[in-house]
Amino acid sequence: MLFIYQAVDQTGAPKSGTIDAVNVDVAISSLQRRGFVITSINEDSDRKGGLLNVNIKWLERVSNKDVVILSRQLSTLFEAQVSALRVFRLLGSETENKVLGAKLLMIGDDLQAGSQISAALAKHPKVFSEFYISMVKAGEESGKLNETFSYLADYLDRTYELVSKAKSALIYPAFVMMTFITVMILMFTMVIPKISGILVESGQELPFYTKIILGISTFLTSYGFVILGVLVVVGFFVIRFIRTPSGKEVFDRVKLGVPYISNLFRKLYWSRLSDNMNTMLVSGIPMIRALELTSSVIDNTIYKKILADSVESVKAGKAVSEALSNNNEIPGIMIQMIKVGEESGELGAILKTLATFYSREVTTAVDALVDLIEPIMIVTLGVGVAVLLASVLIPIYNIAGAQ
Numbered sequence: 001m002l003f004i005y006q007a008v009d010q011t012g013a014p015k016s017g018t019i020d021a022v023n024v025d026v027a028i029s030s031l032q033r034r035g036f037v038i039t040s041i042n043e044d045s046d047r048k049g050g051l052l053n054v055n056i057k058w059l060e061r062v063s064n065k066d067v068v069i070l071s072r073q074l075s076t077l078f079e080a081q082v083s084a085l086r087v088f089r090l091l092g093s094e095t096e097n098k099v100l101g102a103k104l105l106m107i108g109d110d111l112q113a114g115s116q117i118s119a120a121l122a123k124h125p126k127v128f129s130e131f132y133i134s135m136v137k138a139g140e141e142s143g144k145l146n147e148t149f150s151y152l153a154d155y156l157d158r159t160y161e162l163v164s165k166a167k168s169a170l171i172y173p174a175f176v177m178m179t180f181i182t183v184m185i186l187m188f189t190m191v192i193p194k195i196s197g198i199l200v201e202s203g204q205e206l207p208f209y210t211k212i213i214l215g216i217s218t219f220l221t222s223y224g225f226v227i228l229g230v231l232v233v234v235g236f237f238v239i240r241f242i243r244t245p246s247g248k249e250v251f252d253r254v255k256l257g258v259p260y261i262s263n264l265f266r267k268l269y270w271s272r273l274s275d276n277m278n279t280m281l282v283s284g285i286p287m288i289r290a291l292e293l294t295s296s297v298i299d300n301t302i303y304k305k306i307l308a309d310s311v312e313s314v315k316a317g318k319a320v321s322e323a324l325s326n327n328n329e330i331p332g333i334m335i336q337m338i339k340v341g342e343e344s345g346e347l348g349a350i351l352k353t354l355a356t357f358y359s360r361e362v363t364t365a366v367d368a369l370v371d372l373i374e375p376i377m378i379v380t381l382g383v384g385v386a387v388l389l390a391s392v393l394i395p396i397y398n399i400a401g402a403q
Contacts, residue, residue, distance in 0.1 A: 003027045003043055007036035029092075029105040062100045062127045064163075068156045070100065075149035084145075085111045103127055116140060131276065131293045138283045148283055155279045158355075162271070162362060166264075169366045173373045180381050187388060189224060192217035199395050206395055213391040249301045256302060256329075260372075264365045269303050270334060271358035278351035288314055302329060320347075 003024065006016045015036060019027050024041065031038055070091065077087045085108055092104030103124050110120035118137035121128040132152060139148025196214045199206060206214070220227070241247035256262045276297050280290040288311055295307035306327050313323035321339035324330045334354060341350030 003041050005031060005036075005038060005041040007031060007038045009034075009036055025102045025106065029102050029109070032109055033105070062097060062103070064156065064160050066095075066097050066100050067127065067132075068153060068160050070095070070104075071149050071153035071156055075146055075153050078146035078149060084117055100127065117145070129297070131280075131297050134285060134289065134293055135280065135283050138280075138285045142284050144283075151279050151283055155275060158275060158359065159272070162268070162359060165363060166268075166366050169370045173370065173377055176377060176381075180384070184384065184388070185220070188213075188217045188220045192392065193221055195392055195396075199392075204395070204398060207391070209387065210391040210395050213388065245301075252300045252302050255300070260369070264362065264369060265300075266329070267358050267361045267365055269298055269300055270331065271355055271362055272298055273303070273307075274334075274351045274358060275355035278348050278355055281348045281351065287320060291320070306330065 003019050004017075005019060005027070006014070009015055019030060024043070027041060028038060031041075073091055074087060077090070078084075082090075088104045088108040088111060092101045092108055095101040095104065107117075107120040107124070110123065111117065116137075118133050118140055121136060122133050135148055135152055136145070139145040142148075192213065196217060199210070199214070242251045255265050273294055276294040277290055280293060281287070285293070291307050291311045291314065295304045295311070298304060298307070306324070306329055309326070310320065310323040313326070314320060319339070319342055321335050321342055324338065325335045337350050337354055338347065341347035344350075
């Protein structure tokens, strides 16, 4: 995108011109690095509609992978005793993600103006979560920023790996099922209608399963676009409903109610809860704040409520194990382990053990789910194809035999 700017340089002389940047934030950062004080900046209206200058919002994002890599780089540079200002300006100019680079350069400008790192990061909530910012703030207070960024990098790396593994494991079954559904729809709407004319004209009595197949084919051919339209509308409203607080709660309850799948999600939440708590306690964050931040990180309204209730119980003087024991979603073994950690003063180590255990359980559950899906999928595909072929070929053989 092209921007027209007006500014003054370090000597007070007026400057004006144009600058090409992915967005206005990047443009401002680039001009500030030149020593300019910007008085106005606007997008060039003559080129605003150009195809190459369309601002595609969904491309302007920072992925979890980018934040993982950034945290690892920050840890390494802080451990090498590089100043914070130089760290963020160096990474901002070198990172491949232009949006992230612009954010880092703005953070560098805030640091130069005297802001703390956590306060500078807090200005970019779409990139750095409340959990991330609180961890950095704790690192600043303890003087162990390099260790804090190392903890964050390790934690985000584990989380990213766990989620990526689950997604990757389900890509192949989803692709096969979508391909099968597409092929079946094409068969019912394009192949079967041509064969049905031959079968009907033969005048022979058709088997009931053939009549069912021909009926489905006729229905899809006649009302296929209507069905597609209804599915699109229903899907649109379902997605909108899920995005509402009440809809998300319903969806979260469904995830915890589906057989077998519910166990996978529960283990994922238990792993995330343990890992978050361990990471924050090791970084020196108080227990109540750790529980509050963990509730904001776990993407499930049921567990958010559990942790919110636990915060109130801990504030009232109860131990964490006692506060968590008031519901059935937290397993007894987890509560007992936390209780042992509280009594021995090794709660962080216990939570780390629990996080490792449940992370391994999630990996095992995902592998088992994929192993279960594959034979079911093969049998389903085989039965579907066999029924379809039998319904069409048997009447054709009968016609040929009768002649």
